[in-house]
Amino acid sequence: MKRPSRSAQLAGLILCGVVLAACGSAASPSASGGAASATINVAASASSSANSLASPTPNASTASWASPKANATVKTYKVKLSATATGSVARIEFFVTSSGKSKAACVARKPDTAGNWTCTADLLKLGVVPGMVSFSFDATDASSAVRTAPDGTRSVTYAVPPPAPTDGTYKEWKTTQTGEFLWMVDYRATWTAPDGYATRFRVYGLTRCLRYSAANNGQPCVVSGSTIPSGAVKLIATLDGTRRSTTISWERSDGLWIDPYAGYLVRASNQYGSSTYTILWSAIVCSGTCAY
Numbered sequence: 001m002k003r004p005s006r007s008a009q010l011a012g013l014i015l016c017g018v019v020l021a022a023c024g025s026a027a028s029p030s031a032s033g034g035a036a037s038a039t040i041n042v043a044a045s046a047s048s049s050a051n052s053l054a055s056p057t058p059n060a061s062t063a064s065w066a067s068p069k070a071n072a073t074v075k076t077y078k079v080k081l082s083a084t085a086t087g088s089v090a091r092i093e094f095f096v097t098s099s100g101k102s103k104a105a106c107v108a109r110k111p112d113t114a115g116n117w118t119c120t121a122d123l124l125k126l127g128v129v130p131g132m133v134s135f136s137f138d139a140t141d142a143s144s145a146v147r148t149a150p151d152g153t154r155s156v157t158y159a160v161p162p163p164a165p166t167d168g169t170y171k172e173w174k175t176t177q178t179g180e181f182l183w184m185v186d187y188r189a190t191w192t193a194p195d196g197y198a199t200r201f202r203v204y205g206l207t208r209c210l211r212y213s214a215a216n217n218g219q220p221c222v223v224s225g226s227t228i229p230s231g232a233v234k235l236i237a238t239l240d241g242t243r244r245s246t247t248i249s250w251e252r253s254d255g256l257w258i259d260p261y262a263g264y265l266v267r268a269s270n271q272y273g274s275s276t277y278t279i280l281w282s283a284i285v286c287s288g289t290c291a292y
Helices: 006-027 032-051
Strands: 063-065 076-085 088-096 101-108 119-120 131-141 146-148 154-158 168-178 180-190 202-205 233-240 245-253 264-272 276-280
Touching: 076 088, 076 101, 076 131, 088 119, 180 264, 180 276, 233 245
Parallel strands: 168 276
Antiparallel strands: 063 076, 076 119, 088 101, 088 131, 101 119, 131 146, 131 154, 168 180, 180 245, 202 233, 202 264, 264 276
């Protein structure tokens, strides 16, 4: 009988080894599960390790309020809004809601030196009226995913007096003769002011020239920054907070053409206080020859 070649003998041995390994695995399991069980455990352990390494980075949903404090009283027109956040945060945008209307307040694009995301909202410029105000913020992460109001809203009392009126004017607009040598002169006083801040305006006459002196001759009796003593003004009119003008009338005669007051001022008020005075008109210092 012809003897198999060496290569054929090797092929037979390899095939036999494969069959024996398969048969041995199936016929002789160990008490602990054998080789197959060990293979499964190793795979499970590797999967667990991979999941641990791939655990998600904390995102912007962990953001929370830093300031203002809940139920705080804000007494300035500009308010600092601040939040803390963990994770991959790219920006935090704050919103303000007043009188049922919400609008963007300001945006923090990077953390400050304390690690907080902070920006300043000018509530006067935004047209937010005094009273109860609420804030919220949205956090955007590096992938542009937005977390809306992750820490809810924060309510405060915006308790500020109205700003001083601006652009004051005082102009003659009508003259009516009331007698042989008498005329009633009507002046229109006007000013501007933001809506919703003032509940009333008060118009005053300045009873004396506050800067009367030879050194100020030819200069206004009252200028911006002047101290107005309480006894130096007389209330002429009280107006609703929606008004932006009033009529001031006084009588002239042939021999007296000087305004009865050294100036006219207007002031805004609400439940939180009053503004400084705004000058509508001022007489000129006439040292030594004029009386007020």
